[in-house]
Amino acid sequence: MSAAARDTLLYLDGITVTFDGFRALNNLSLVLVAGEMRAVIGPNGAGKTTMMDVITGKTRPDSGIAVFREDHDLTRLDEPAIASLGIGRKFQKPTVFETQTVEDNLLLALAGERRARRAFRFATARGERARIDEILETVHLAPHRAKLAGGLSHGQKQWLEIGMLLAQDPALLLVDEPVAGMTDAETEETARLLVAINRSHSVLVVEHDMEFVRALGVKVTCLHEGSVLAEGSIEHVSANPRVVEVYLGR
Numbered sequence: 001m002s003a004a005a006r007d008t009l010l011y012l013d014g015i016t017v018t019f020d021g022f023r024a025l026n027n028l029s030l031v032l033v034a035g036e037m038r039a040v041i042g043p044n045g046a047g048k049t050t051m052m053d054v055i056t057g058k059t060r061p062d063s064g065i066a067v068f069r070e071d072h073d074l075t076r077l078d079e080p081a082i083a084s085l086g087i088g089r090k091f092q093k094p095t096v097f098e099t100q101t102v103e104d105n106l107l108l109a110l111a112g113e114r115r116a117r118r119a120f121r122f123a124t125a126r127g128e129r130a131r132i133d134e135i136l137e138t139v140h141l142a143p144h145r146a147k148l149a150g151g152l153s154h155g156q157k158q159w160l161e162i163g164m165l166l167a168q169d170p171a172l173l174l175v176d177e178p179v180a181g182m183t184d185a186e187t188e189e190t191a192r193l194l195v196a197i198n199r200s201h202s203v204l205v206v207e208h209d210m211e212f213v214r215a216l217g218v219k220v221t222c223l224h225e226g227s228v229l230a231e232g233s234i235e236h237v238s239a240n241p242r243v244v245e246v247y248l249g250r
Helices: 003-007 048-056 078-086 103-108 116-121 128-138 154-167 184-199 211-218 235-239 241-248
Strands: 008-019 022-033 037-041 063-068 087-090 172-176 203-206 219-224 226-232
Touching: 008 048, 008 203, 022 048, 022 063, 022 203, 022 226, 037 048, 037 211, 037 241, 048 078, 048 087, 048 128, 048 172, 048 203, 078 087, 103 128, 103 154, 103 172, 128 184, 154 172, 154 184, 154 219, 172 235, 184 203, 203 241, 211 235, 219 241, 226 235, 226 241
Parallel strands: 037 203, 037 219, 087 172, 172 203
Antiparallel strands: 008 022, 008 063, 219 226
16 A cells, blocks of 8 residues: 555545535545645535535445545444544534533543533543643633633634534534634634644535635645535635635625
8 A cells, every 4th residue: 555545544435425416516626635625615505514424424425435534434324423423513603502611521522431421520530621721722612611601702602613523532523614704803712723623634614705715734635516626725726716616806
């Protein structure tokens, strides 16, 4: 096996998904290398969410190959099994336990023993405490650790959910429109946060905010009608006439 093949974390090839005659994905192919962060853009209906659904086992493709870490066929596994392999997903709308503190949200999300009874009735192990401290620093919520999650701003809730994802220690994070509804300052901070996370995790980001994508400074894949329309740097993709026609010129 070549070095490139050994470094491949996620391999999609010829993925096709049809819903009631509508082809949501059409012979989609994508390769993500271990340690990479990729931004996926495209108009509504391009297939971005369906692609994530296939990767996480929510949707089974009609045909095609979806392989994780060389030998795990994602098309044959259910959602819990895929999550246990190390694929974590953050949806666009943040889902946190609003009546619990920021710290307790992370404690509940920690990989391994996750029962709420243990989390709240027994002392947190030293290793868990250190891990929570590390995540709080990463997602810039250390000053808010004792605050109820319901009192956070929208952007801070997004960061908390990213932190909860990190607590599960996935090899690959799927992040869906993380800056939707954020202020400009929160958007800039989120770009820095994801770049920092990418130092130790692979990340696949779906986003519409092109300035945010530009700030990430990563390879971009543009989808259209269920297929890859263009791929490369943000400058390369933005200069593609078809991308301008179907997406950027909207």
